[in-house]
Amino acid sequence: MDGSGLGVRRAVGFVAPALVLIGVFLVFPALWTLYIGITNYQLTGPAAANPRVVGLDNVVNAVRDPLFTNSVWLTALFVLFSAVIGQNALGFGLAWLLRTVRPWLRRTVEAFVLLSWILPGTVVAYLWFAVLSRDTGTLGLLLGQPETAWLVQYPMTSLIIFNVWRGTAFSMLLYTSALAAVPPSQLETARLVGASGWQTVRDVVFPHIRGHVLTNTLLISLWTANDFTPFLLTAGGPNHRSEVLPVLIYRQALEGGQLGYASAMSILLLLGNLVIALVYLRLLRRRA
Amino acid sequence: MRTKAFGLLAVCALLTGCLGGTQETDQGRNADAKEITLTIVANAALGGKNARGANWLQNWVVPKFTELQKAKGVTATIEFEQNGAGDEDFKTKVALDLKTGGGGDIIEIDGIWLGELAQAGQVKPLDEVVGTGTNWDGWNQIPQAVQALGEFDGKRYGVPMGTDGRVLFFNKKLFAQAGLPADWQPRSWQDVLDAGTRLKALPGVTPIQLNAGTAMGEATTMQGVLPALAGTGRPIHENGKWQGDSSNVKDVLGLYQRIYGGGLGDPVLQQEAKGRDRSFTLFSENRIGILLESDYFWRSVVEPKNGVAKMADRDSAVGWALVPARQAGAGVGGQDFVSMSGGGVRVINPNTKYPRQAWELMQFLNSAEAVKESLAGTAQLTQRQDVNDEVLKGDPVLSFVAEKVLPITRYRPGLADYPKVSAALQQATADVVSGKSPDDAAKAYREALVKAVGEDNVG
Numbered sequence: 001m002d003g004s005g006l007g008v009r010r011a012v013g014f015v016a017p018a019l020v021l022i023g024v025f026l027v028f029p030a031l032w033t034l035y036i037g038i039t040n041y042q043l044t045g046p047a048a049a050n051p052r053v054v055g056l057d058n059v060v061n062a063v064r065d066p067l068f069t070n071s072v073w074l075t076a077l078f079v080l081f082s083a084v085i086g087q088n089a090l091g092f093g094l095a096w097l098l099r100t101v102r103p104w105l106r107r108t109v110e111a112f113v114l115l116s117w118i119l120p121g122t123v124v125a126y127l128w129f130a131v132l133s134r135d136t137g138t139l140g141l142l143l144g145q146p147e148t149a150w151l152v153q154y155p156m157t158s159l160i161i162f163n164v165w166r167g168t169a170f171s172m173l174l175y176t177s178a179l180a181a182v183p184p185s186q187l188e189t190a191r192l193v194g195a196s197g198w199q200t201v202r203d204v205v206f207p208h209i210r211g212h213v214l215t216n217t218l219l220i221s222l223w224t225a226n227d228f229t230p231f232l233l234t235a236g237g238p239n240h241r242s243e244v245l246p247v248l249i250y251r252q253a254l255e256g257g258q259l260g261y262a263s264a265m266s267i268l269l270l271l272g273n274l275v276i277a278l279v280y281l282r283l284l285r286r287r288a
Numbered sequence: 289m290r291t292k293a294f295g296l297l298a299v300c301a302l303l304t305g306c307l308g309g310t311q312e313t314d315q316g317r318n319a320d321a322k323e324i325t326l327t328i329v330a331n332a333a334l335g336g337k338n339a340r341g342a343n344w345l346q347n348w349v350v351p352k353f354t355e356l357q358k359a360k361g362v363t364a365t366i367e368f369e370q371n372g373a374g375d376e377d378f379k380t381k382v383a384l385d386l387k388t389g390g391g392g393d394i395i396e397i398d399g400i401w402l403g404e405l406a407q408a409g410q411v412k413p414l415d416e417v418v419g420t421g422t423n424w425d426g427w428n429q430i431p432q433a434v435q436a437l438g439e440f441d442g443k444r445y446g447v448p449m450g451t452d453g454r455v456l457f458f459n460k461k462l463f464a465q466a467g468l469p470a471d472w473q474p475r476s477w478q479d480v481l482d483a484g485t486r487l488k489a490l491p492g493v494t495p496i497q498l499n500a501g502t503a504m505g506e507a508t509t510m511q512g513v514l515p516a517l518a519g520t521g522r523p524i525h526e527n528g529k530w531q532g533d534s535s536n537v538k539d540v541l542g543l544y545q546r547i548y549g550g551g552l553g554d555p556v557l558q559q560e561a562k563g564r565d566r567s568f569t570l571f572s573e574n575r576i577g578i579l580l581e582s583d584y585f586w587r588s589v590v591e592p593k594n595g596v597a598k599m600a601d602r603d604s605a606v607g608w609a610l611v612p613a614r615q616a617g618a619g620v621g622g623q624d625f626v627s628m629s630g631g632g633v634r635v636i637n638p639n640t641k642y643p644r645q646a647w648e649l650m651q652f653l654n655s656a657e658a659v660k661e662s663l664a665g666t667a668q669l670t671q672r673q674d675v676n677d678e679v680l681k682g683d684p685v686l687s688f689v690a691e692k693v694l695p696i697t698r699y700r701p702g703l704a705d706y707p708k709v710s711a712a713l714q715q716a717t718a719d720v721v722s723g724k725s726p727d728d729a730a731k732a733y734r735e736a737l738v739k740a741v742g743e744d745n746v747g
Contacts, residue, residue: 042408043380043383043384043387043408044383044401044404044405044407044408044704045404045407045408045704045705046408046704048383048387048407048408048410049407049408049409134556134560149556149560151560151561152556152559152560153556235503237501237502237559237561238501238503238559238560238718238722239501239502239559239718239721239722254377254380255376255380256711257380257404257707
């Protein structure tokens with residue numbers, strides 16, 4: 001069993017620091033969340049001094065809470081339109097188009113797309129706030145509609161467009177490298193037999209990059225489902241119309257002080273993540 | 289295997305140890321220390337939120353108190369921890385600090401958070417923190433109603449920092465354009481709505497701004513629902529019960545509907561994440577006609593030199609009037625006019641290393657000299673009668689509030705459940721602003737209330 005030749009004692013010593021870090025920063029908080037999730041623990045008030053174990057009450061209450069179901073629905077919309085469709089399509093489109101253009105143009109476009117990805121979330125949120133706000137917002141001025149408060153009147157649409165803009169870079173990078181793996185000879189053959197662009201993508205390119213598509217979709221779905229940036233733009237408002245799950249959990253935990261309830265919700269979010277991951281993994285395996 | 293068991297054991301010990309738990313306090317600890325460090329925490333920042341208070345703490349209190357201690361042979365390091373956050377975020381920070389045994393030695397909080405922090409054991413009665421010796425001649429200068437801001441369950445937890453009152457501010461320039469009098473004083477809700485209808489004729493002007501919705505937080509309750517509710521004759525909490533979907537609550541929501549459904553208010557503004565700040569800016573740009581606000585608005589928002597939305601011509605452009613009841617005599621206690629009041633409170637962190645010295649600093653912060661200095665030449669309703677007598681004379685709005693508003697004002701119920709009730713009220717107004725009928729909003733409010741405080745406590 002001792003493949004490394006280190007001896008058990010030394011092997012344990014070797015991985016112990018990593019295990020300690022994982023334990024302290026990953027396992028312990030997870031267990032902690034699980035534990036808080038079964039209590040009525042609050043930030044202030046009597047339940048802060050003497051929390052009580054309430055079992056699955058929090059989970060049951062969450063599932064019955066219209067705010068929670070509203071959030072689940074909004075999160076699903078957010079993931080579907082901004083990640084699965086938006087970032088995927090735009091990222092692939094950019095990678096496909098940039099394949100054949102001159103290197104300087106390609107690098108410039110890539111640099112701009114990357115910029116939206118690497119800028120800190122708060123900075124980006126401020127920029128978008130300036131673009132979308134009422135009266136002096138750039139978009140309103142450009143469209144001649146300074147009275148439109150985009151984030152109030154179209155909160156989810158704004159968030160979806162924002163997230164497509166912000167997250168496309170990753171998909172673009174991944175697809176760029178994936179496309180490099182498509183054998184040029186097959187592309188050439190497709191061209192010779194007169195396949196259209198779409199036919200080439202569907203019949204030649206896609207079979208080669210199917211694994212990449214699944215991996216990419218899995219990652220951006222999970223990132224989007226857990227993304228907190230919407231809070232910076234709309235804070236979940238107006239009247240819960242853009243309250244995706246991470247925002248709802250934050251507001252319940254820190255604004256409402258309901259730490260136990262919010263922990264239970266975050267466990268449900270975690271389970272949701274696991275389900276998404278399992279579905280993708282099955283799809284990936286089927287490919288293999 | 290043994291290490292695994294040990295690890296599990298450690299985790300369990302941590303899990304059971306961290307939630308809750310109380311600690312004994314030794315009030316005399318470090319009473320004779322020659323070297324002390326005290327930190328003051330406030331939601332104030334130099335050049336930012338509550339800049340005047342921040343400036344006073346940093347540039348007057350810190351050096352002055354250090355000097356006083358030096359004269360006694362004590363080396364004191366006084367630190368002022370700045371914050372510039374939203375009120376709810378600040379409360380969260382304070383609660384988390386206190387819960388984990390951290391935080392400043394003296395903390396400025398909104399008086400209304402006292403109940404929930406006290407019930408959580410995060411703040412303790414002054415006597416318990418400092419021991420005997422909280423007798424202080426300053427108490428005689430603080431009126432009983434104001435002292436109550438620092439009390440919970442009959443015990444004294446902190447020293448109030450002053451109070452305020454609510455009035456209707458209006459823009460005299462817009463009023464003149466609409467043919468309304470400069471000495472306007474509405475006597476009923478209808479009078480306010482009528483004035484709003486006249487103002488509606490002016491282009492680009494929002495006639496009435498009555499705080500609504502959850503984005504505005506406590507401002508909605510304090511500068512909207514509660515004064516309106518008082519104007520219907522019933523306070524939010526009476527005879528040990530919270531008011532449910534009563535006809536009074538429906539009346540208040542009806543008022544919201546008449547304002548926001550009838551084009552007198554701007555429903556979009558109420559739903560913006562930074563709507564309150566924006567309403568301040570709009571008022572200072574002569575684009576809002578009537579605004580229900582605390583005297584804070586006059587002294588810190590449209591204040592010509594240091595306000596967050598400066599109005600150079602404040603003194604001539606801004607008018608003020610008492611908040612009318614629904615109609616004359618319909619208010620709480622048969623009043624014609626109503627108001628709500630609140631105020632900040634300074635508490636001592638039960639975990640302070642230097643309880644005696646913190647109490648000493650507290651007395652210094654609330655001394656007549658310090659309080660007067662904190663005003664920096666402006667007027668404000670301070671906690672101290674002697675200071676008020678001197679400083680309010682120069683300011684028309686503040687003396688108006690002191691003479692006309694404080695005698696008829698009401699304070700929020702100092703109960704731990706209040707913030708939850710407040711949140712439910714905010715949601716009810718948000719529902720109306722986004723189009724729900726007052727009846728439906730009231731029904732949803734009752735459900736939320738029952739969930740928050742229990743069926744037995746809803747009347």
